[in-house]
Amino acid sequence: MKSDIQIANEAKIQPITDIGSKLGIDSKDLELYGNYKAKVPLNYIDPEKVKKNNLILVSAISPTPAGEGKTTISIGLSQGLNHIGADSSVVLREPSLGPVFGIKGGATGGGMSQVLPMEDINLHFTGDFAAIEKAHNLLAAMIDNAVQHRTLNIDPRTVLWKRVMDMNDRSLRNSIVGLGGRTSGFPRETGFDITAASEIMAILCLAEDFKDLKERIGNIFIGYTFDKKPVYARDLKAHGAMAALLRDAIKPNLVQTLENTPAFIHGGPFANIAQGTNSVIATKMGMSLSDYVVTEAGFGFDLGAEKFFDIKCQSSGLSPKAVVLVATARALKYHGGADLDKVNEPNMEALKAGISNLEKHLENIQAFNVCAVVAINKFATDTDEELEYIKKRTEDRGIKAVVADVWGQGGKGAEDLATEVKAVVDQCENKFKPMYDWEWDIPKKIETVAKNIYGAAAIDYTSRAKADLKKIKELGLDNLPVCIAKTQKSLSDNPKLIGRPKDFVVTVREIELSSGAGFVVPITGKIMRMPGLPKAPSAEKIDVDDDGNISGLF
Known part of the structure; x- marks a missing residue:
């Protein structure tokens, strides 16, 4: 069997100017990064076309070590839509180097459903992450500089802004800066987050244009003065330079499958x-240039998709026409108690026990009043009995389930799925409604998500979380949406509770304020904003030969 990288290397990749031409982009407007990558200027966004577009969100059941293939399905579905004559493009996130070198590996799909050039996309790409990292760390430097020179009267004990780096490095989670004497600053405890967790990343992904980007950066909360007055990035006059560093990073990257x-x-x-x-x-760029746009949200529906609806859609006015929920027989057997090394073996008992996870996510989709299709990502070890059981249990809820072999067959293996998704998009009447009103108080918003989406019985707050709630209310920012930080491995905040746990209590440890991004971050369970590498990281398998050919990415 050929590896993903062999398949990618054998692909007939076209010059990016040809891909742009398909979308009606003048080659002179493309900002080229070599022959196969380009940035597209923001003036190609057409608000009227965005309103008329058919946006399709791909999500998944709770992820497992067996893998569900959400990105692979997203790519394959978009290819499949083009196979059946529906003009389609796919819109995805950029991979972080942390997972690439850590345990997850690359994030460009797989088999016959990949985006190219996969090595470039997984490694540095067009430098967006580097620009975000530099903008974030510029603010950190300016904060410590203001403390050193005693401008703005900032109390360094109240500064929570860390530095970031796009790497899994647990040793940087906690650190002390300012050592080395009087000229090196005031010593204080701080640390590093991974770049993907940076508020600058969140801001870039929610900004509508350059003006909005700069305004959001200026709204970043820094800390307090010694006389208890709030300090924001705009008070340091940092937002202009930070936005300048993001001048190119704000422009979307165009590649191809x-x-x-x-x-x-x-x-x-x-x-x-x-x-x-x-x-x-x-997302709006894709919607301006294609009739059917496939996009995805990270991890399971309880995380990325809930935030897609309650934060991204509410902020930007977007409304998907359908949700495609990805599931595999292997993952459902794992949720039903099967050992990871045995999920490829037939096990109807485990499948029947694990199907409840899929059913809960379907309930959650219906709670948003959006039409759904289940994509069963086919593996060679799946039995007909297992696939038919998943289809029947799904269709008992009035939702169609379609088997797709996008890894092995690309768009051809997604034609049936694409046909069903297009039918749902064209015929189903969505009455999308968010899970909560932003004007509700923060505890009510957290409780609504935790009880309705996760299935929690109650919410508990630590003393620190209660103090954070008070601070946010005093700042007049309690009308922001909630971006709950939670394990992806379970519907609960306990990663060991797989399947569909019930009667659990969600504990909110602390609540971070991301006023620039425009949300608050209730942190539950043991969530690490700077992951660590596993015992045998993926980096050990990655190499480059004498001719510059990279191997080991997957």
Whole structure:
């Protein structure tokens, strides 16, 4: 069997100017990064076309170590729509180097449903993450500089802004800066987050244009003065320079799939610690240039998709015509108690026990009043009995389930799925409604998501979380939406509770304020904003030969 990288290398990749031409983009307007990558200027966004577009959101059941293939399905579905004559493009997030070198590996799809050039996309791409990292760390430097020179009277004990780096490095989670004497600053405890968790990343992905970007950056909360007055990035006059660093990063990146379907890849916030969706700008760009746009939200529906609806859609005025929920027989067996090394073996008992996870996510989709299709991502080890059981249990809820083999067959393996999705988009009457009103108080918003989406019985707050609630209310920012940080491995805040747990209590440890992004972040469970590498990281398998050919990415 050929590897993903062999398949990618054998693909007939087209010059990016040809891909742009398919979308009606003048080659002179493309900002080229070599022959196969380009940035597209923001003036190609057409608000009227965005209103008429057919936006399709791809989400998934609760992720498992067995893998569900959400990105692969997203790419394959877009290719499949083009196969059946529906003009389609796909809009995805950029991979972070942390997972690429860590445990997850690359994020460009797989098999016959990949985006190209996969090595470039997984490694640095067009430098967006680097620009976000630099903008974030510029603010950190300016904060410490203001403390050093005693401008603005900032109390360094109240500064929570950390630095960021796009790498999994647990040793940087907690650190002390300012050591080295009087000329090196005031010593204080701080640390690093991964770049995907940066508020600048969240801001870039929610900004509508340059003006909105700069305004949001200026709204970043820094801390307090010694006389208890709030300090924002605009008070340091940092927002102009930070926005300047993001001048090119704000523009979406255009690439292509193995079948030369246009693909926009832009932004990369994680869904367990941020909003987990690509940029509003990239989504609207795709919607301006194609009739059917496939996009995805990170991890399971309880994380990325909930935030897609309650934060991204509410902020930008978007409204998907359908949700495609990805499931696999292997993952459902894992949720039903099967050991990871045995999920490829037939096990109807485990499948029947694990189907409840799929059913809960379908209930959640219906709670938003959006029409759904289930995509069963086919693996060679699946039995007909298992696939028929998943289809029947899904269709008992009035939702069609379609088997797709996008890894092995690309767009051809998604033709049936594309036909069903197009029918739902064209015929189903959506009456999308968010889960909560932004004007509700924060505890009510958290409770609504935790009880309705996760299935929690109650919410508990630590003393620190209660103090955070008080601070946010005093700042007049309690009308912001909630971007709940939670494990992706479970519907609950306990990663060990797989399947469909019930009667659990969600504990909110603390609540971070992301006033620039325009949301608050209630943190539940043991969520790490700077992940660590596993014992045997993926980096050990990645190499480059004497001719510059990269191997080991997957």
